[in-house]
Amino acid sequence: MSPPPPPAPTGALTGRPFTRRSLLVATLAGTAVAAVGCTGSDGDAADAVTPAQVDQLAAQVRVQEALVAAYAQAVAAAPDLAGAVTALADQAGAQLARLRAAAPGDAGTTGAAPSAPSAPVDAAGARAWLRAQVAAAADAHAAACPDFTGGRAALLGSIAAGLRGQDGQLA
Amino acid sequence: MADDAPGTAGGSAPAAEDAALQAALAAAHGAVWGYGVVGSALPADVRGPVSAAEQAHRDVRDELTRLLTTRRVDPVAAEAAYALPFPVLSPIDAAALAVTLEDGAARAWTWVLDQATERSTRELAVARLADAEVRAVGWRGQAARAPVTTAFPGLPEG
Numbered sequence: 001m002s003p004p005p006p007p008a009p010t011g012a013l014t015g016r017p018f019t020r021r022s023l024l025v026a027t028l029a030g031t032a033v034a035a036v037g038c039t040g041s042d043g044d045a046a047d048a049v050t051p052a053q054v055d056q057l058a059a060q061v062r063v064q065e066a067l068v069a070a071y072a073q074a075v076a077a078a079p080d081l082a083g084a085v086t087a088l089a090d091q092a093g094a095q096l097a098r099l100r101a102a103a104p105g106d107a108g109t110t111g112a113a114p115s116a117p118s119a120p121v122d123a124a125g126a127r128a129w130l131r132a133q134v135a136a137a138a139d140a141h142a143a144a145c146p147d148f149t150g151g152r153a154a155l156l157g158s159i160a161a162g163l164r165g166q167d168g169q170l171a
Numbered sequence: 172m173a174d175d176a177p178g179t180a181g182g183s184a185p186a187a188e189d190a191a192l193q194a195a196l197a198a199a200h201g202a203v204w205g206y207g208v209v210g211s212a213l214p215a216d217v218r219g220p221v222s223a224a225e226q227a228h229r230d231v232r233d234e235l236t237r238l239l240t241t242r243r244v245d246p247v248a249a250e251a252a253y254a255l256p257f258p259v260l261s262p263i264d265a266a267a268l269a270v271t272l273e274d275g276a277a278r279a280w281t282w283v284l285d286q287a288t289e290r291s292t293r294e295l296a297v298a299r300l301a302d303a304e305v306r307a308v309g310w311r312g313q314a315a316r317a318p319v320t321t322a323f324p325g326l327p328e329g
Binding site: 087088091092094095098138142145146147149150151153154155156157158159160161162164165166168169 | 297
């Protein structure tokens with residue numbers, strides 16, 4: 001005897017989320033573009049930033065710059081790590097580029113990234129050290145995220161989530 | 172830096188934020204249903220993460236239902252049935268479905284971040300978005316996907 005047929009697919013496992021997906025992605029892409037292009041002069045209140053937010057976004061750029069530097073430092077200290085973290089480092093770099101693009105004016109091109117303490121020279125120690133840097137960056141972006149609205153909030157939250165995933169991967 | 176809209180009770184939150192929360196609730200309903208399919212395709216001895224993930228989505232569902240009710244918004248109900256995006260015939264398929272569920276949740280929460288006017292809503296969204304991505308990382312590994320992490324959960328990569 002064959003099993004009964006599955007229930008008629010009336011709904012939304014793919015339906016609601018995925019029929020909505022194209023709209024969602026398109027809209028998010030639009031807000032991201034707006035964030036990237038914003039200098040506060042287009043009158044878009046949802047994308048406007050205060051001077052304090054400009055400073056805070058610049059601070060998040062520096063946090064991410066420090067993380068990118070930490071990846072390089074960890075691999076330099078423990079080359080055996082390279083295979084395990086190259087993809088993660090590339091993602092951190094992509095996050096930095098998008099954060100810089102979303103920072104109004106010169107916020108993304110301010111001074112040198114704060115330097116982290118030197119990575120241990122053994123692979124296990126360097127991995128644990130790197131994981132701590134990733135977790136700290138995720139914490140910083142997650143804490144900053146609610147201070148923003150629109151595309152910038154989405155971007156900071158997404159980056160924080162991506163780094164949470166990296167944190168778990170480095171465990 | 173605060174940009175909070177006044178009030179969380181009494182239905183004063185902007186409609187766009189509520190609509191995004193409804194989308195997140197719909198994703199949670201779908202995930203609760205979908206993890207039933209994930210679990211049925213996995214051996215019993217490896218279903219622990221399925222139960223944990225399903226419970227997490229039930230908790231999100233209940234949390235969002237309470238929040239929307241507080242705002243005097245009628246929470247969206249679960250569908251009677253859902254269409255699977257692909258046949259789930261193996262443990263790899265099951266893990267891939269779990270990735271789909273978590274990625275859908277991540278998109279919904281990122282949209283909430285984009286739309287939210289209340290700080291408390293963004294605090295909720297950033298936490299739940301991270302939860303979804305952490306679960307997704309585990310499932311991507313089981314689905315033999317590489318890399319298992321993603322730079323921009325819930326956002327287009329471009």
